[in-house]
Amino acid sequence: MIYTKKSPALLIIGLAMLLWGWLNANGSLDDVQKSLQRSAYSDHMKVKEKFDAEFRVAAEIATAEKKPAPDMKMPKSKFDEAKDFQSQMCYIFGGIAGVLGLLIMVWTPREGNADYYLSIFPGMAYMLLIALIVRWGLDPTFANWGRDAQPALGWNFATIFNLNYVVLGIVIGIVIVNVFKIPAWAANGVRTARFFLKTGVILLGALYSATELAQLGLISVAMIGVFVLGSIGLVLYMGRRMNTGNSMTAVLSAGVGVCGVSAAVAAAPVVNAKAAEIAYTIGTILVWGVGCMFLFPTIGHLLGMGPVQFGAWAGTGILNSAQVAGAALAFDPNGIETLKVAEIFNITRVLFLPIVVLWLATWYVKHEVGAEKVDLGKVLFAKFPVFVLGFILMFLLSTLGAFTPAGHYQGKYFSAEQIKEDKLLKGKETRAIEGELARLKEPAGAKALQDHFKEKAINIGQRHATPEDAYKGLAELIANKKVSTREQETLLAAVGKMKGLDAVAASAIDKASKAAYHNSKTIGAFRDWLAWLFSIGLIGLGMQITMAALKQAGGTPLIIGGVVGTVKAVGSLIVVLLFIKEFI
Amino acid sequence: MSEQKFERGTNLSIFVSDRREDLGSLVFALLIAIGIVLVVGK
Numbered sequence: 077m078i079y080t081k082k083s084p085a086l087l088i089i090g091l092a093m094l095l096w097g098w099l100n101a102n103g104s105l106d107d108v109q110k111s112l113q114r115s116a117y118s119d120h121m122k123v124k125e126k127f128d129a130e131f132r133v134a135a136e137i138a139t140a141e142k143k144p145a146p147d148m149k150m151p152k153s154k155f156d157e158a159k160d161f162q163s164q165m166c167y168i169f170g171g172i173a174g175v176l177g178l179l180i181m182v183w184t185p186r187e188g189n190a191d192y193y194l195s196i197f198p199g200m201a202y203m204l205l206i207a208l209i210v211r212w213g214l215d216p217t218f219a220n221w222g223r224d225a226q227p228a229l230g231w232n233f234a235t236i237f238n239l240n241y242v243v244l245g246i247v248i249g250i251v252i253v254n255v256f257k258i259p260a261w262a263a264n265g266v267r268t269a270r271f272f273l274k275t276g277v278i279l280l281g282a283l284y285s286a287t288e289l290a291q292l293g294l295i296s297v298a299m300i301g302v303f304v305l306g307s308i309g310l311v312l313y314m315g316r317r318m319n320t321g322n323s324m325t326a327v328l329s330a331g332v333g334v335c336g337v338s339a340a341v342a343a344a345p346v347v348n349a350k351a352a353e354i355a356y357t358i359g360t361i362l363v364w365g366v367g368c369m370f371l372f373p374t375i376g377h378l379l380g381m382g383p384v385q386f387g388a389w390a391g392t393g394i395l396n397s398a399q400v401a402g403a404a405l406a407f408d409p410n411g412i413e414t415l416k417v418a419e420i421f422n423i424t425r426v427l428f429l430p431i432v433v434l435w436l437a438t439w440y441v442k443h444e445v446g447a448e449k450v451d452l453g454k455v456l457f458a459k460f461p462v463f464v465l466g467f468i469l470m471f472l473l474s475t476l477g478a479f480t481p482a483g484h485y486q487g488k489y490f491s492a493e494q495i496k497e498d499k500l501l502k503g504k505e506t507r508a509i510e511g512e513l514a515r516l517k518e519p520a521g522a523k524a525l526q527d528h529f530k531e532k533a534i535n536i537g538q539r540h541a542t543p544e545d546a547y548k549g550l551a552e553l554i555a556n557k558k559v560s561t562r563e564q565e566t567l568l569a570a571v572g573k574m575k576g577l578d579a580v581a582a583s584a585i586d587k588a589s590k591a592a593y594h595n596s597k598t599i600g601a602f603r604d605w606l607a608w609l610f611s612i613g614l615i616g617l618g619m620q621i622t623m624a625a626l627k628q629a630g631g632t633p634l635i636i637g638g639v640v641g642t643v644k645a646v647g648s649l650i651v652v653l654l655f656i657k658e659f660i
Numbered sequence: 661m662s663e664q665k666f667e668r669g670t671n672l673s674i675f676v677s678d679r680r681e682d683l684g685s686l687v688f689a690l691l692i693a694i695g696i697v698l699v700v701g702k
Contacts, residue, residue: 192668192674196674264669264674267669267671267672267673267674268673268674270672270673270681271673271674271675271681271684271685271688272685274681274682274685275685275688275689275692278685278686278689279689279692279693282693345678345681345682351672461678461682462679462682462683462686463682463685463686463689465686466682466685466686466689466690470689470693473693478697479693479696479697597700597701598696598697598700598701600700601696601699601700602693602696605692605696620672
């Protein structure tokens, strides 16, 4: 059988990418890029203004000293970097596609490996081309529309409905397969979608580190475990009762139990799930998450929950990561404590993924083959997905500090040693803090400080922070011109957010706090790869979802997801109120 | 016979089995990780 279809498609895709790269590099697309990448362009203008001012001064000095004009080059802004990245990517992949496209045109394929592997490239390039359009065009366009409509609507529809590359990619894939059909030349390559998704799940492990999770404590980890495994059990039970297919039930249980896209993708191959079933699971999670984002903050305020309690509830009860963050910010727009707790709870669910996959593999085989015929050891050996072991391997490597300093959290890490000279506090700033320190030591100041710590639930280890802790921290900040420990940073960041604090002192404390946190470029690169792999994979996944398959799956998954989601939200609320106090 | 030999991959994958696809993605992920560490640094 000959797999490679003689078609100019790959050559045309390659040339289109090269053209975009070239137009982008020579500035012809700057107007389009400005409107798409607003925040990067605003950074570009700031860098340019700063450079122009420095250049003017240097030129004036050179003129006064009768020296030649200075040879200065403007540093690259985020906008320049984004454009360079696009051009480089287009040149590399456009070049490869062009060469292979030419080869397909001139070569007469014969049965064999060369034909089989060459036939994959047009479909892969097709998915990549759509991924480029989604990530560089549609994703920022929807984000801009969401922000533009926010003043009128009062909420950002693009964030709330998750109109990012994940959803847009799947939707475009579905539209292509149902309206235009997958072209014959792309058919074989589109089947690589699952391979890209699996690679993405493995790389997901690199984003997390166990150190941050160690803060949670046993009760919290047990609570997360109970809710993850409990909701999976409930979905499996309901799925059997309502006669939803085994693969649909299993993939839905992973999505509802753990969280979102990654879990659905990780569980899908183990239970032979169809693309439409993954799409249903993602749809159910998103619909449920949108409702929770509006409801949770209101209920949290009505019940007078503290930041830690609400964070724990949102991180356990809401199914999708983006909406967990949305609800935490809606509850406490100015505090990071709620968001941080919510995210840690949310991420801990992901780490249950290997256990869940193991469970579902066993469950699926038992129900498909029949319990009496199953040898558990054999099933585990035959079915346990190696790529989930890859996820654990990456997580362990990340925890051990193979990619970035150990103890990081999604690539962010604390290091007082790495604070650059220009980020140390200046004389004017330390003087402002000295003034505030004296004021806070007075009875009225001490009371305000105490109330603020109580309201924001700021803790040092297992006790409440006190004004004395703040005095000590501020004195050390003045002496060292930087924060020295992570504990001190948490405390001072809280002090910096106090009402009535002198503006210069507040901004100095904020500056010192931010200077101690560093963003790992390595983890940033992992995140970029992950986004591209998921983007390509989800477009390919969408291309396997036909309307007939969606109809076949029916509306039962939505009902099961809704019932289990409600049980989980109410149950976790009760547990949080009973057991989670202000400490985690 | 030759048609049989070159009929390969599964419906959803270019690989003949899930295990092979898993191993392929593991190798690919490790190559990406090594590449990132070498190019971007730690």
